[in-house]
Amino acid sequence: MSVTVAVRGTETGDSFEEVLHDSGVVLAARETAADLVLAVGDVALCSLADDPAPVPALPVATSVGRHGVAREAVGEVLGGLAPAALDGRVVPHPVLSADVAGDEARGLLDVALVTSEPAHISEYTVADASGVLGSFRADGVVVATPAGSAGYSHATGGPLLAAETGLAVVPVSPYTTKPRTWVVDDPVTLDVERDESPVSLVVDGRARRQVTVDEPVRLTVDRTVDLLRPPLPADGARRLEKL
Known part of the structure; x- marks a missing residue:
């Protein structure tokens, strides 16, 4: 069973959702129905300070460097990831x-x-x-x-x-x-x-x-806000955000 994600942020579109779908990632209509929230862009990430997600969040295409992943790497990082694989990767950030x-x-x-x-x-x-x-x-x-x-x-x-x-x-x-x-x-x-x-x-x-x-x-x-420590992509390359 693949991880179910909700997307927070306006820097998304049909192409982004297609990449997720093609990678086996299941999209949820609400954050409360997801295993993970993708906070896409700095505005979405910073919104967690006042409006925390009900589940852990993964920064995507943000300025937080190694704490997030690049937009083009999301499908590879999350593809085939099971909800149980999230255990032990959740880190509280102040x-x-x-x-x-x-x-x-x-x-x-x-x-x-x-x-x-x-x-x-x-x-x-x-x-x-x-x-x-x-x-x-x-x-x-x-x-x-x-x-x-x-x-x-x-x-x-x-x-x-x-x-x-x-x-x-x-x-x-x-x-x-x-x-x-x-x-x-x-x-x-x-x-x-x-x-x-x-x-x-x-x-x-x-x-x-x-x-x-x-x-x-x-x-x-x-x-604190729970952020997911990014897992390695399937090929083992650490294609995370640039510092």
Whole structure:
């Protein structure tokens, strides 16, 4: 018996469903009737932060690198896969809750503070449960989950995180020749100590609000999303998403 999947996302079409059907994958009309949800594209993947799927999800054609699969590899990866084969491949990924004065937003990939105007820097302080980690002048600072660590965080010099290894805290274009990055557990607090121009709170790539001096951003993990660790294709080649 092949795995039954539901598709979440608008980046699909008849050709995608034909590939799945030809590979022996059974399509479900509802997520509640599926063994697995294919989250196609970043918008669909990030929607899991506020609207979790009732079953594990597999990112497809997203920016999460090795945590997902390429669109053209889905049929090969899932073809002939039995529901029992999903056991042991489900990995909980943290969802970050960003709270500013009671205004909350959730992100599956990353949360960032960035100076809104180009060629302007601000001063930031980062702290975890043990105290202040550091203060620095920079264009911004990003906190990434393992799922999001291959994206904006990695592009700015952050590490790639395996699942369940913590959060990456990375200054964005810091005004120093020896920038530091950190891997920490939640909670994390970001403070704007001095702003030369407005600073925006950006969650999963979307600007949510401006943050001023004396408005700490408190980040906690308040839930998890179950993602499927991609199985190898039938030919043994690891054709996963490019980093």
